[in-house]
Amino acid sequence: MTASLSQRQHVETILESLNRPGGQGEAAIIERSWRRCIDRYGLDPARPTPARYVPGATLREHQDLADDLLQVARAGVEQLYRQVAPLGYVVLLTDARGIAVQFLGAKADQREHQRTGLYLGADWSEAHAGTCAVGTCIHERSALTCHHSDHFSAHHIRLTCTAAPIFDPHGRLLAVLDISAYQSPATKDSQTFALQLVKYTAKMIEDAYFLQRYGDHAIVCLDRSREFVQINRRYLLAIEEDGSLVAANTAGRKLLRYHELPLPEASEARPFRAWNIQDLLDAEVDEVLAIPQHSDDRVQAFHTRRHREIHFATLIEPPRRSTGGGTQARDTSLAPLEALADDDPSMRDTLTRAARLRNEPINILVIGETGTGKERMARALHESSRRHDKPFVAINCAAMPESLIESELFGYEPGSFTGARSKGMKGLIAQADGGTLFLDEIGDMPLQLQTRLLRVLAEQEVLPIGASRPLKVDLRVVAATHRDLRELIAAGRFREDLFYRLNGASLRLPPLRERADKGYLIRRIFTELNQERGGRTRLRGDAMSALLAYPWPGNIRELHNALRYALATGDGNEVVVGDLPEECLTGQFAHPGAGRPSAPASESTTIGQVPAATPRPLEQDLLYRSLCRHQWNVSAVARELGLSRPTIYRRMKRLGIVPPNRQMQT
Numbered sequence: 001m002t003a004s005l006s007q008r009q010h011v012e013t014i015l016e017s018l019n020r021p022g023g024q025g026e027a028a029i030i031e032r033s034w035r036r037c038i039d040r041y042g043l044d045p046a047r048p049t050p051a052r053y054v055p056g057a058t059l060r061e062h063q064d065l066a067d068d069l070l071q072v073a074r075a076g077v078e079q080l081y082r083q084v085a086p087l088g089y090v091v092l093l094t095d096a097r098g099i100a101v102q103f104l105g106a107k108a109d110q111r112e113h114q115r116t117g118l119y120l121g122a123d124w125s126e127a128h129a130g131t132c133a134v135g136t137c138i139h140e141r142s143a144l145t146c147h148h149s150d151h152f153s154a155h156h157i158r159l160t161c162t163a164a165p166i167f168d169p170h171g172r173l174l175a176v177l178d179i180s181a182y183q184s185p186a187t188k189d190s191q192t193f194a195l196q197l198v199k200y201t202a203k204m205i206e207d208a209y210f211l212q213r214y215g216d217h218a219i220v221c222l223d224r225s226r227e228f229v230q231i232n233r234r235y236l237l238a239i240e241e242d243g244s245l246v247a248a249n250t251a252g253r254k255l256l257r258y259h260e261l262p263l264p265e266a267s268e269a270r271p272f273r274a275w276n277i278q279d280l281l282d283a284e285v286d287e288v289l290a291i292p293q294h295s296d297d298r299v300q301a302f303h304t305r306r307h308r309e310i311h312f313a314t315l316i317e318p319p320r321r322s323t324g325g326g327t328q329a330r331d332t333s334l335a336p337l338e339a340l341a342d343d344d345p346s347m348r349d350t351l352t353r354a355a356r357l358r359n360e361p362i363n364i365l366v367i368g369e370t371g372t373g374k375e376r377m378a379r380a381l382h383e384s385s386r387r388h389d390k391p392f393v394a395i396n397c398a399a400m401p402e403s404l405i406e407s408e409l410f411g412y413e414p415g416s417f418t419g420a421r422s423k424g425m426k427g428l429i430a431q432a433d434g435g436t437l438f439l440d441e442i443g444d445m446p447l448q449l450q451t452r453l454l455r456v457l458a459e460q461e462v463l464p465i466g467a468s469r470p471l472k473v474d475l476r477v478v479a480a481t482h483r484d485l486r487e488l489i490a491a492g493r494f495r496e497d498l499f500y501r502l503n504g505a506s507l508r509l510p511p512l513r514e515r516a517d518k519g520y521l522i523r524r525i526f527t528e529l530n531q532e533r534g535g536r537t538r539l540r541g542d543a544m545s546a547l548l549a550y551p552w553p554g555n556i557r558e559l560h561n562a563l564r565y566a567l568a569t570g571d572g573n574e575v576v577v578g579d580l581p582e583e584c585l586t587g588q589f590a591h592p593g594a595g596r597p598s599a600p601a602s603e604s605t606t607i608g609q610v611p612a613a614t615p616r617p618l619e620q621d622l623l624y625r626s627l628c629r630h631q632w633n634v635s636a637v638a639r640e641l642g643l644s645r646p647t648i649y650r651r652m653k654r655l656g657i658v659p660p661n662r663q664m665q666t
């Protein structure tokens with residue numbers, strides 16, 4: 001009763017406001033929105049506003065369009081959720097049309113979230129939902145709190161919602177970040193911190209997106225404080241080599257306006273370039289581009305030209321741009337090594353060492369769990385070295401039968417044993433002459449052969465079976481192992497002297513689960529495999545998120561296999577989370593169907609862009625339920641789950657789902 005009374009009062013307040021002249025500040029924003037709701041959208045504050053969801057396939061289109069942002073925003077949205085979840089808030093990220101493309105909230109309240117519209121796929125545009133934080137933020141292009149009776153619809157007045165806009169580097173609205181709670185103190189002031197927190201996170205996401213989009217440009221970061229410029233990076237300006245401005249973050253655009261360098265409405269195809277950094281700062285372009293990145297004094301002060309204000313500047317150079325006047329050419333021979341990693345700190349150390357060692361006359365031991373890319377590293381070392389045009393010969397010491405290993409490695413003279421080829425055979429070691437010999441799984445080499453290998457390494461010559469004179473060989477040996485060779489030495493199974501011969505230097509590869517550049521590896525391997533198949537398929541954001549969350553016990557090999565599987569089972573246009581092998585969908589991630597509004601509430605375990613665990617029974621259950629819901633109409637199921645019909649058939653077969661006795665309708 002109380003609720004309906006307060007709802008009636010709410011409707012009266014709104015109607016009364018229409019007869020008053022507009023107010024000031026945020027109250028005016030809210031009243032303006034109420035007017036729009038009545039005059040423009042024809043909404044009625046008393047009429048129930050049930051949550052409206054876009055269909056699953058439409059949600060996917062919205063998520064696809066926001067894909068780049070979703071990938072960048074993920075960490076920021078999760079961090080915000082961790083901060084506000086204990087206070088009962090949920091987090092929504094909507095696109096510029098108000099459709100929720102990402103959601104994090106407590107699973108226990110899932111039904112309530114779905115009923116209210118605090119869920120994936122909900123439409124929070126003002127035209128549908130009336131005055132609300134997201135819709136009104138989209139209209140006003142500024143952050144605001146829509147608290148209790150600020151909402152237009154009487155059915156939203158128990159909510160408190162705070163939203164902030166996220167703009168792209170050209171000033172177009174990209175998305176809105178929102179936090180909402182069902183319970184909060186009566187006064188709007190209680191949400192002041194919420195507003196600051198959401199604005200702060202939205203700026204973080206916006207700037208991360210900016211840095212990613214303009215990562216191939218020099219970016220000038222400015223701040224009024226020397227101490228904070230490296231932390232805050234308040235104003236971001238992307239510039240060309242001649243100093244033309246091509247993009248700015250929201251704060252940067254304000255700064256430019258203040259200095260009377262307004263930016264034209266720019267499209268991606270026509271970045272502004274109207275102004276030069278010299279128009280803003282009283283400095284030559286070269287001075288700005290010469291701000292050191294790696295010295296103690298990375299911060300330089302400049303006056304602005306127009307208002308003579310001091311600004312402190314740092315510079316983010318595009319990756320691998322040479323320093324020192326731009327004359328130093330990049331060493332392209334390092335490309336095979338550089339391609340192995342992106343920004344993982346331990347891989348970067350390993351690669352720096354590998355680059356230094358690549359032409360040194362010492363043998364290298366590569367250590368790492370199985371599937372971490374040891375052979376790939378050995379090949380990259382070879383390809384970046386002076387030996388790159390000579391053979392790279394790889395031998396797997398564990399895979400070769402012990403009876404063959406000696407003749408394969410050392411070769412033999414004609415007729416030296418029964419079954420030998422009449423012309424004899426050049427062994428693998430001799431074949432690697434001048435190049436690199438890669439000995440994989442060196443810990444599995446039989447002891448007797450270790451002794452002979454030691455001689456080869458010490459003398460740089462090889463004695464084929466049955467030969468009386470050794471052959472001179474010029475070898476660089478790279479050996480690899482996932483075992484602890486020192487333990488094998490202690491157990492008497494590996495020769496200590498051979499260990500020291502092989503271990504001229506060692507390179508350690510981290511397991512995939514510890515790598516900070518998983519996203520880079522996923523994209524790279526996906527591109528390699530996709531190109532082999534004609535390159536028509538794209539990797540969708542939900543699949544990427546699931547891949548990033550999986551712990552990869554089998555390392556890069558497992559990732560490689562998972563992507564190959566997904567490309568083979570997907571519909572050929574895109575790989576979605578449901579195309580991944582079931583093992584990859586563990587932990588907090590679920591089948592994509594569970595993340596879509598059409599899925600029954602009980603099926604997801606985490607609410608999010610890509611929720612909850614999918615062991616086989618859940619995947620089976622989801623598909624089975626969807627088939628039952630659609631009377632075994634495979635086309636309808638395919639539409640609902642956003643997959644192709646052949647994929648549904650394949651999946652039914654794989655999961656052992658057999659249609660009932662009647663004919664399947666398709």
Ligand SMILES: Nc1ncnc2c1ncn2[C@@H]1O[C@H](COP(=O)(O)OP(=O)(O)OP(=O)(O)O)[C@@H](O)[C@H]1O
Pocket residue numbers: 339340341368369370371372373374375376377440441480482521524525556557560
């Ligand atoms: N940096 C990389 N980029 C792309 N693919 C990679 C990379 N590193 C490894 N791979 C792929 O991962 C798989 C395993 O790599 P690799 O054989 O080099 O690992 P390994 O550590 O030598 O494995 P094992 O211990 O089983 O011998 C291969 O398919 C390889 O092509």
